Amino acid sequence: MRILEVREKTCPIASPIRNAYIDFSKMTLSLVAVVTDVVRNGRRVVGYGFNSNGRYGQGALMRERFIPRILEAAPASLLDDSGANLDAHKVWATMFRNEKPGGHGERSVAIGTIDMALWDAVAKIEDKPLFQLLAERYGQGTPDRRVFVYAAGGYYYPGKDDRQLKDELRSYLDRGYSVVKMKIGGASLDEDRRRIESALSILGPGQRLAVDANGRFDLDTAIAYAKALRAYDLFWYEEAGDPLDFELQATLRNYYDKPMATGENLFSMQDARNLIRHGGLRPDRDWLQFDCALSYGLVEYLRTLDMLRQHGWSASRCIPHGGHQMSLAIAAGLGLGGNESYPDLFQPFGGFPDGVRVRDGHVELPELPGIGFEGKSDLIREMRALTE
Ligand SMILES: O=C([O-])CC(=O)C(=O)O
Numbered sequence: 516m517r518i519l520e521v522r523e524k525t526c527p528i529a530s531p532i533r534n535a536y537i538d539f540s541k542m543t544l545s546l547v548a549v550v551t552d553v554v555r556n557g558r559r560v561v562g563y564g565f566n567s568n569g570r571y572g573q574g575a576l577m578r579e580r581f582i583p584r585i586l587e588a589a590p591a592s593l594l595d596d597s598g599a600n601l602d603a604h605k606v607w608a609t610m611f612r613n614e615k616p617g618g619h620g621e622r623s624v625a626i627g628t629i630d631m632a633l634w635d636a637v638a639k640i641e642d643k644p645l646f647q648l649l650a651e652r653y654g655q656g657t658p659d660r661r662v663f664v665y666a667a668g669g670y671y672y673p674g675k676d677d678r679q680l681k682d683e684l685r686s687y688l689d690r691g692y693s694v695v696k697m698k699i700g701g702a703s704l705d706e707d708r709r710r711i712e713s714a715l716s717i718l719g720p721g722q723r724l725a726v727d728a729n730g731r732f733d734l735d736t737a738i739a740y741a742k743a744l745r746a747y748d749l750f751w752y753e754e755a756g757d758p759l760d761f762e763l764q765a766t767l768r769n770y771y772d773k774p775m776a777t778g779e780n781l782f783s784m785q786d787a788r789n790l791i792r793h794g795g796l797r798p799d800r801d802w803l804q805f806d807c808a809l810s811y812g813l814v815e816y817l818r819t820l821d822m823l824r825q826h827g828w829s830a831s832r833c834i835p836h837g838g839h840q841m842s843l844a845i846a847a848g849l850g851l852g853g854n855e856s857y858p859d860l861f862q863p864f865g866g867f868p869d870g871v872r873v874r875d876g877h878v879e880l881p882e883l884p885g886i887g888f889e890g891k892s893d894l895i896r897e898m899r900a901l902t903e
């Protein structure tokens with residue numbers, strides 16, 4: 516078998532929302548198709564992938580470096596021992612040839628997106644759900660198809676008042692979520708305190724609020740927010756300071772003993788390891804949000820999970836950023852703590868297969884070959900338009 520072609524298309528996911536750091540008025544992502552010469556169930560196997568929101572499309576890097584490296588490699592050098600399927604680790608190594616270590620900028624997004632499409636193809640060629648394949652190869656043998664998901668939103672939006680914020684978050688709770696997340700740090704502390712108290716006022720028993728500062732705060736501001744937030748029973752306090760300021764994160768634990776979360780802007784096992792070594796995070800309560808689609812894909816995420824194990828962290832402390840089905844499959848296959856979801860944003864990307872409902876803050880993944888994109892009609896329509 517061989518890879519015939521790798522296609523990329525940059526798609527808009529623009530919206531007028533803003534977090535504490537950026538607005539999404541020009542946001543894009545890369546949609547990728549890895550076309551193989553294998554036929555399964557009467558259809559050519561094509562693996563699909565896309566990068567999550569926040570880092571823009573990466574077509575230029577893909578076309579200049581990563582796609583040519585794959586297509587120029589001897590086809591047999593990309594296959595597993597059986598010769599009947601791709602080996603995602605070998606394709607990854609081929610993409611990374613002549614890349615120096617460190618400085619994991621945008622190339623981790625380009626490689627991560629192609630990696631997603633590769634795993635989709637690998638699982639489709641095996642004719643099984645990716646979560647099943649992962650549980651068998653790297654996990655406990657059996658997946659847990661019931662995955663915790665939380666609803667992310669609560670963005671700043673022109674003219675949005677507290678009533679609209681409450682209506683938005685209430686609509687997520689009405690759809691079965693038990694944890695909802697809102698943005699902070701894009702307004703004054705007083706204003707954010709008022710927004711948070713509004714949001715808390717709509718929660719019922721067993722329902723929780725998480726807040727996300729998107730790396731906006733310097734140490735003094737992060738501490739001031741920590742002192743204010745510790746009065747509330749928040750699900751977590753996310754990304755207070757710059758993603759690479761491990762000392763800030765480590766200092767913050769002296770002011771906030773409740774759960775914190777971070778990691779969505781760390782794009783390699785090595786950066787994740789620095790967070791674990793130097794960030795002062797606590798394996799009994801804090802959460803790790805590394806997102807494979809932005810950080811060199813599942814091949815690298817497996818290295819990150821290994822690193823976490825070596826440092827005494829359970830995979831169940833990981834709830835990835837990004838709201839895509841790839842992390843859902845990893846969560847079900849490898850026992851992550853759950854996954855993010857954006858019920859009303861960045862469509863048709865992310866989300867769940869049609870008919871999957873959130874109940875008590877969990878979804879149950881259906882048995883679809885690959886990552887499961889074929890089960891989401893609006894998404895697969897866009898994906899197939901890339902190749903058919
Ligand atoms: O607003 C964003 O960039 C997305 C984000 O941080 C999240 O989903 O946690």
Ligand SMILES: [Mg+2]
Pocket residue numbers: 727729753754779836
């Ligand atoms: Mg975040």
